[in-house]
Amino acid sequence: MTKRKSESLSPEELRTHGDRLFLSHLSVDCVIFGFHEGQLKVLLLKWKDGPWCLPGGFVKHHESVDYSATRILKERTGLDEIYLKQFHAFGDPQRERGKRYKQGWIANRFVTIGYYALVEYSKVFPQPDLLSSECKWWDVAAVPDLIYDHKQIMTTALETLRLSLNDHPVVYNLMPLKFTMPELQRLYETILGQRLDRRNFQKRMLALDILVKLKERKTGGAHKAPFLYRFDKKKYDRAMKQGLVGGW
Amino acid sequence: MTKRKSESLSPEELRTHGDRLFLSHLSVDCVIFGFHEGQLKVLLLKWKDGPWCLPGGFVKHHESVDYSATRILKERTGLDEIYLKQFHAFGDPQRERGKRYKQGWIANRFVTIGYYALVEYSKVFPQPDLLSSECKWWDVAAVPDLIYDHKQIMTTALETLRLSLNDHPVVYNLMPLKFTMPELQRLYETILGQRLDRRNFQKRMLALDILVKLKERKTGGAHKAPFLYRFDKKKYDRAMKQGLVGGW
Numbered sequence: 001m002t003k004r005k006s007e008s009l010s011p012e013e014l015r016t017h018g019d020r021l022f023l024s025h026l027s028v029d030c031v032i033f034g035f036h037e038g039q040l041k042v043l044l045l046k047w048k049d050g051p052w053c054l055p056g057g058f059v060k061h062h063e064s065v066d067y068s069a070t071r072i073l074k075e076r077t078g079l080d081e082i083y084l085k086q087f088h089a090f091g092d093p094q095r096e097r098g099k100r101y102k103q104g105w106i107a108n109r110f111v112t113i114g115y116y117a118l119v120e121y122s123k124v125f126p127q128p129d130l131l132s133s134e135c136k137w138w139d140v141a142a143v144p145d146l147i148y149d150h151k152q153i154m155t156t157a158l159e160t161l162r163l164s165l166n167d168h169p170v171v172y173n174l175m176p177l178k179f180t181m182p183e184l185q186r187l188y189e190t191i192l193g194q195r196l197d198r199r200n201f202q203k204r205m206l207a208l209d210i211l212v213k214l215k216e217r218k219t220g221g222a223h224k225a226p227f228l229y230r231f232d233k234k235k236y237d238r239a240m241k242q243g244l245v246g247g248w
Numbered sequence: 249m250t251k252r253k254s255e256s257l258s259p260e261e262l263r264t265h266g267d268r269l270f271l272s273h274l275s276v277d278c279v280i281f282g283f284h285e286g287q288l289k290v291l292l293l294k295w296k297d298g299p300w301c302l303p304g305g306f307v308k309h310h311e312s313v314d315y316s317a318t319r320i321l322k323e324r325t326g327l328d329e330i331y332l333k334q335f336h337a338f339g340d341p342q343r344e345r346g347k348r349y350k351q352g353w354i355a356n357r358f359v360t361i362g363y364y365a366l367v368e369y370s371k372v373f374p375q376p377d378l379l380s381s382e383c384k385w386w387d388v389a390a391v392p393d394l395i396y397d398h399k400q401i402m403t404t405a406l407e408t409l410r411l412s413l414n415d416h417p418v419v420y421n422l423m424p425l426k427f428t429m430p431e432l433q434r435l436y437e438t439i440l441g442q443r444l445d446r447r448n449f450q451k452r453m454l455a456l457d458i459l460v461k462l463k464e465r466k467t468g469g470a471h472k473a474p475f476l477y478r479f480d481k482k483k484y485d486r487a488m489k490q491g492l493v494g495g496w
Contacts, residue, residue: 023272023273023357023359024271024272024273025271025272025273025274026273026274026359059339059359061341061357062341063341064339064340064341065337065339065340065359066339068339086336086337088334089313089334089337089361091307091312091313091314091316091361092312092313093309093310093311093312109271109309111271111274111307111313111361113337113339113359163491165496166415166490166491166496167414167415167416167491167492168415188496192496196496201496204496242414243411243414243415244415248413248414248436248440248444248449248452
């Protein structure tokens, strides 16, 4: 029973003596991206007594950092086994400038390890935690003020994702199984934050040789319904591993 | 004077009360690569009382993590303003299995943030620290047993470097200003750990459009002296930023 007890802290105990359960000076923050109705979304939590923030948490004494990120992601979204990537550790001593706590364990300096996740929007059921009143999707272009340096962490995640599009297809987990070329282009445009030429996009995307064109067309639209595509998972996986240029 | 005193600890104080100067649970390790006589090298330290390890250290209370890495690199090599890249945080709770210390601050669990650096071999003058008896270059293919999980950290750095070659030219800092195509190929082969076809390598490398072919040939060799090349720094920098495929 002692072990069980040590596995949870009240919000007050967390603030004053979080080191009973967690490592000091170290946190994890998750930038969880989804794609819905032509918009790139990010999942944010609202503290009961305050601002919006990225879903994050601390690392238990006997838990790996990667596992902490997985646990937090699961607690917030109900999902596991998804694409979760550690992208950067944020270690500026001033990174919690203007922080809310003046004393106790939680007022320490924290270095945070950032992860980003690409999830299927429709499979996620956002869940606030004990300290939060809300957990919901926001359009990336319209996120509110975030606590500490969380907006910078989100921006860095987005830049990392953007750069990775130059070299890797990446977006598998953001798309439904079957999609049209305009839908895929819309996702690229949303991540990149810029419009792309339709013909160039299609030409370049097909040249990457990671898509399969299906015989079906998208139904329910106009009479000139666009063709559907899916990823060739084998070729996609190879491109994820070797980069789009291919190995040397 | 108090501040000055707090800026240094004896080896014994570090072991027992390192938290007077440094954050707990957090370290930095640097994988410093150089290239010399056709071999990829890595800079290692030997502890006075024991095994070889990566040059690393701890994060002072008011110091950024990136700065810690820069400081450690400078202490070991005398170099600053070099290509230093944070590549991964190693956060396995078992990562110090078999560790040497049973008690005191240094016996805590440490999450380490890994950086790799690509340096010009000829500009480096390896310097051991207070705890070390030696600091020297080793062939990557022939490193001795390393402490803790340092060999895994080195391997991950090398894999990251390898993968980045698929997408980014990367090797600027490892090459002299002017070089021959066979010299560049040798570097790629060493990083990749495999032989490459000479004609394919040259064709592909030239197609990347980041090299300038000089009118000079390498002197001092046989009568069929090979041409010299240098990087077109502007195109190189663009490829580093956008990836070799180029931006969308």
